[in-house]
Every structure is written in C-alpha cells, then in structure tokens.
Amino acid sequence: MDCNYYRALFSAFVDDELDEQEARNFKAHILKCRDCGERFKAFRRAQDLLLLLERKEAPPQLWERIEEGITRKEEPAYTFFQMLGDPSEPLGRRRELALIRLPVYRTGISFG
Structure with a gap:
C-alpha cells in the first residue's frame, strides 16, 4: 500500500470506522513512515482546533434553497x-x- 492510501484513511481512523486489521495496518504505517506520521499529527491538530470553534445553527430555509438550486433547470x-x-x-x-x-x-x- 502507498502513502496516499493511508492518508485517505485519516478521518476513518479517527472516527473509529476501520476494522481491526485496517486499524493495525494504519498504525503500523504511521509509525514506520515519517512523512505520514507528521501529516497525521497535523491532521489531528487541525481537528482539535476545529473542535474549539463555536457551532452555528444552519438557517431553517437552507435545505429548501439547496433543493431549489438542485432542481432548478439550468439555462442553456x-x-x-x-x-x-x-x-x-x-x-x-x-x-x-x-x-x-x-x-x-x-x-x-x-x-x-
């Protein structure tokens, strides 16, 4: 497996979505590959910073506007x-x- 494969698993690993074997392989790669290890640390730091942000509630009409935009016929x-x-x-x-x-x-x- 290459580094891009393991980098794509950062979120899944943090969210505990990997099976046991995948998680073991991920941990082994992160420990062995210095570049992926550093990137994973940066990923975790960024996630920690995002958790500090105040959550905002989406306006109630947001989904209506999104659906309207999706279903609107595009002008040629x-x-x-x-x-x-x-x-x-x-x-x-x-x-x-x-x-x-x-x-x-x-x-x-x-x-x-």
Whole structure:
C-alpha cells in the first residue's frame, strides 16, 4: 500500500470506522513512515482546533434553497463559437448576434 492510501484513511481512523486489521495496518504505517506520521499529527491538530470553534445553527430555509438550486433547470449556455453565429452570415451580423447573446449566465447556488 502507498502513502496516499493511508492518508485517505485519516478521518476513518479517527472516527473509529476501520476494522481491526485496517486499524493495525494504519498504525503500523504511521509509525514506520515519517512523512505520514507528521501529516497525521497535523491532521489531528487541525481537528482539535476545529473542535474549539463555536457551532452555528444552519438557517431553517437552507435545505429548501439547496433543493431549489438542485432542481432548478439550468439555462442553456452558449459556447464561444455559438455566440459568433453562423460563419456564412456577414461578420457584422454575427457580431450583433453575439452581443445580443451576452452576457451568458449559468444558474448556481448562492448562500450569500
């Protein structure tokens, strides 16, 4: 197993989600590999600092806004070449069409 495999297990190990064999292998690797050991210590320090932060309650309408954003149909966006239009049309006309189509917005979720 490589270091990336064990680094991906940091959270699972801390949350006691590994089976006995995986946990033993994880501990052995952390003790043997200096780099992973240091990274795991930093991970634990960061977690400890996060626990000191005050928990905030999410606004009641948050899930509604998320679901609304997910189910909202996205407006079709034009590619650069679609905005330029049909190359057989005169350039002036294509430029006008491109300007009419600008700006192109995509729908997204905003929490602001």
